[in-house]
Amino acid sequence: xxxxxxxAAQKIQSGATLxxxxxxxxxxxxxxxxxxxxxxxxxxDKQGGTHSRDLIFVSExxxxxxxxRVRWYGPDELPSIASDSPDHGFSVIILPATxxxxxxxxxxxPDYPGLFMKNIVGWVSxxxxxxxxxxxxxxxxxxxxxxxxEGCVALHATLPDDKMVSVGIVNCFEQGDGDVITFAQDGFxxxxxxxxxxxxxxxxxxxxxxIDVRLPLVADYNGEKIxxxxxxxxxxxxxxxxxxxxxxxxxxxxxxxxxxxVEEFSRQLPQTVRSPEFSCNCILNxxxxxxxxxxxxxxxxxxxxxxxxYQLLNQxxxxxxxxxxxx
Amino acid sequence: MIPSKSHPKWVPLLRGESKLQFKVFAGNxxxxxxxxxxxxxPSPQNVQACVDxxxxxxxxxxxxxxxxxxxxx
Numbered sequence: 001x002x003x004x005x006x007x008a009a010q011k012i013q014s015g016a017t018l019x020x021x022x023x024x025x026x027x028x029x030x031x032x033x034x035x036x037x038x039x040x041x042x043x044x045d046k047q048g049g050t051h052s053r054d055l056i057f058v059s060e061x062x063x064x065x066x067x068x069r070v071r072w073y074g075p076d077e078l079p080s081i082a083s084d085s086p087d088h089g090f091s092v093i094i095l096p097a098t099x100x101x102x103x104x105x106x107x108x109x110p111d112y113p114g115l116f117m118k119n120i121v122g123w124v125s126x127x128x129x130x131x132x133x134x135x136x137x138x139x140x141x142x143x144x145x146x147x148x149x150e151g152c153v154a155l156h157a158t159l160p161d162d163k164m165v166s167v168g169i170v171n172c173f174e175q176g177d178g179d180v181i182t183f184a185q186d187g188f189x190x191x192x193x194x195x196x197x198x199x200x201x202x203x204x205x206x207x208x209x210x211i212d213v214r215l216p217l218v219a220d221y222n223g224e225k226i227x228x229x230x231x232x233x234x235x236x237x238x239x240x241x242x243x244x245x246x247x248x249x250x251x252x253x254x255x256x257x258x259x260x261x262v263e264e265f266s267r268q269l270p271q272t273v274r275s276p277e278f279s280c281n282c283i284l285n286x287x288x289x290x291x292x293x294x295x296x297x298x299x300x301x302x303x304x305x306x307x308x309x310y311q312l313l314n315q316x317x318x319x320x321x322x323x324x325x326x327x
Numbered sequence: 328m329i330p331s332k333s334h335p336k337w338v339p340l341l342r343g344e345s346k347l348q349f350k351v352f353a354g355n356x357x358x359x360x361x362x363x364x365x366x367x368x369p370s371p372q373n374v375q376a377c378v379d380x381x382x383x384x385x386x387x388x389x390x391x392x393x394x395x396x397x398x399x400x
Contacts, residue, residue, distance in 0.1 A: 110360050110363075111360075111364075114380075116353050116356060116357040116360070116384060117383065117384055117387060119353075164390075166351075167352055167353060168351075168352050169352060221355055221356055221359035221360075222343075222346075222348055222349075222354075222355040222356070222358045222359040222362075223348035223349075223355050224352060224355045224356060224359070247363070248367075249363065249366060249367070250363065309352065309356075310353065310356055311356070325390075326390060
């Protein structure tokens with residue numbers, strides 16, 4: 001829930017383990033304690049989508065968690081996140097947008113040994129859109145009192161044997177029925193693309209075909225719809241920049257438009273998801289679907305510059321829920 | 328019980344040649360990643376490494392995947 005800085009400080013001092021999101025001016029100088037955090041002033045709260053530089057989004061860890069530890073990872077240490085994540089538990093990670101760690105996690109995490117054996121979720125911290133390019137996003141290790149504009153902060157949590165974790169996504173975007181788009185190389189920046197197998201300047205293709213660039217590229221990962229969102233199209237520079245990397249050989253299509261995001265979101269949200277331990281949604285959904293003031297039910301949390309469900313995602317809602325182990 | 332690693336249906340499943348879609352997100356992502364890795368490196372050693380990894384994954388999370396695997400195998 002959204003709290004003032006003083007309320008968040010009191011919560012920290014009570015000894016609770018917390019996940020925090022808020023403006024840098026609020027997070028800086030919070031007392032040390034059992035918390036991790038990241039900068040962002042956009043949230044989905046129970047009252048609806050909110051933009052605030054005066055409030056901190058505070059999620060309290062489920063008391064069933066056995067033990068937690070927090071660690072900061074440098075960009076070269078990111079593969080250790082998966083190996084450090086508990087065998088029976090989960091990890092929540094935060095990466096600063098546009099950092100080396102953000103880029104490297106996005107590109108390399110699918111190949112981390114054992115990534116899918118663990119339950120890893122998280123988000124990419126950002127800034128107020130009015131401060132884009134002027135201020136760097138930050139992440140916080142509340143246990144040490146340190147903050148960083150690089151690397152990744154992770155909270156690794158162990159669960160008792162009678163509990164299990166459910167990680168899921170809600171992606172309102174489906175592949176459209178347009179061209180099949182593939183790429184010869186992995187990366188965030190694209191020059192050429194193969195459109196139905198034929199090479200094309202991708203920036204020119206998007207412009208000439210008047211593609212709505214608010215729609216992401218969507219890949220099908222064994223039935224899961226995975227997005228790569230378009231950040232900018234530079235026709236002169238013949239370059240398209242994305243918010244997540246595309247991967248060589250994966251088939252993408254431009255998404256089909258979504259008429260009503262909130263309606264579609266409610267339709268897709270599994271009925272079993274209630275008060276998750278963690279959830280986040282993408283800033284692009286907040287902006288393009290005008291979520292300020294609109295509600296997404298129990299799925300509340302920071303509105304982020306990227307989402308993590310094992311690997312980096314875009315324009316997606318991610319959740320992690322703790323459940324009873326079936327009998 | 329997860330089928331043994333030597334079951335002949337593992338390799339086509341991990342290559343993406345036979346289809347099995349799970350209700351749980353991680354299983355689909357893991358299968359998709361295996362298919363991508365095998366496409367990039369179809370050597371017998373890499374294929375076996377993917378079989379080992381998939382078997383370990385489904386064994387760990389047997390309670391989530393055994394019914395769907397049973398229907399496929």
